[in-house]
Amino acid sequence: MADSDPYAALGVRRRINAAGALTRLGGAVMAPEVVEAMAAASRASVDIGELQDAASARIAQVTGAEAGLVTTGAAAALTLAAAASIARWDVAKMAALPHAEAFPRDILVPRTHRTGYAHALAASGARLVDIGHNDRGTGAGVRGLEAWEIEAALSPSVVAMAFSVNATSIVDLPVAIATCRANGIPLIVDAAAQLPPRENLGKFIAMGVDLVAFSGGKALGGPQASGILAGRRDLVASALLQQLDMDVAPETWSPPRLVDRANLRGVPHHGIGRGFKAGKEEIVGLLTALDRFVRADDAAANTALETRLKAIALKLNGAQVKLVPAAETGRVPVLEIAVPDALALSARLQRGDPPVHLSERHAARGVLTLDPQVLLPEHDAPLVAALGAALQSTAA
Secondary structure, three states: OOOOOHHHHHOOOOOEEEEOOOHHHOOOOOOHHHHHHHHHHOOOOOOHHHHHHHHHHHHHHHHOOOEEEEEOOHHHHHHHHHHHHHHOOOHHHHHHOOOOOOOOOEEEEEHHHOOHHHHHHHOOOOEEEEEOOOHHHHOOOOOOOOHHHHHHOOOOOEEEEEEEOOOOHHHHHHHHHHHHHHHOOOEEEEOOOOOOOOOHHHHHHHHOOOEEEEEOOOOOOOOOOOEEEEEOHHHHHHHHHOOOOOOOOOOOOOOOOOOOHHHOOOOOOOOHHHHHOOOHHHHHHHHHHHHHHHHOOHHHHHHHHHHHHHHHHHHOOOOEEEEEOHHHHOOOOEEEEEOOOHHHHHHHHHOOOOOEEEEOOOHHHOEEEEEOOOOOHHHHHHHHHHHHHHHHHHHO
């Protein structure tokens, strides 16, 4: 593929992404320094366990956690977190997963958090146990998750609790933390899309969660196939053991510093996370992106995005457009565009040349959202042209 555009060489269309850092659209657009770091990393051989040790130290420094691990996405981090909660240091359990019927494997999940993403937890072999009520989630009442609802579900088969955090659910997080801590079970937090703001990198660990998962290929700006699992050293070490290439001679194996060999009664074989192995390029790329993200000025970045969105809104003269600032979204500013049939308009935009994607998160209430998180500045003008033409056609 000598062509300077690899997508053109493959016959794949480039798209205008105003839907956000979505996995199906390739996630973040990486900065040149991240790309260069990954290219440099590809030109050497290193011990992956040693490299993950170095990554752990950097992730711990940024998050305040005892340890960290570079994974192949937040979903992989959740599967590894569940596997670590089940197996801990037990190499026989590591070898058995995902077949965990013979030992404790239950993970408690609040009903309002049981989404398609919970499948990542179940992939470990865990059995998911729904707890609590959905009064607040359905609008049938005002009550959220309560301590007694967690305690009533506890049994010797429970190994952890999972919690999907967002701007709505976070009010229940302190209850979950206190109850899990009091009963000695780890709390796994899915914070895949909770960046920005930057302070969320350390917020959940500071609150007292045991493990937290972040996406690396979205707001962090790392490789799409990257993520972070941060938290308790023993659990992160178990996750690492279940991810590494373990086709090693026990006599010559040098375990990563994260792993205390005295806790192991033998050397584990390939674990359930072997298919999630993070390459040296992803690890270095993620760490470079993480450093870049930590140095960034969130306020300045959001101000620049607001300026672009206001200019776009002005050019969409006559459209029902609302600017929602970052203070309200909790992430970045967005434009909400009210349309009669949101999904029909979205489909029309995606059939265009070039295809244009807006977020369909609020399509059910007749709103398409213009999320500028990965929208390239040079795409503002063609986006306005495509959107304006589609809206005019709809109104005709």
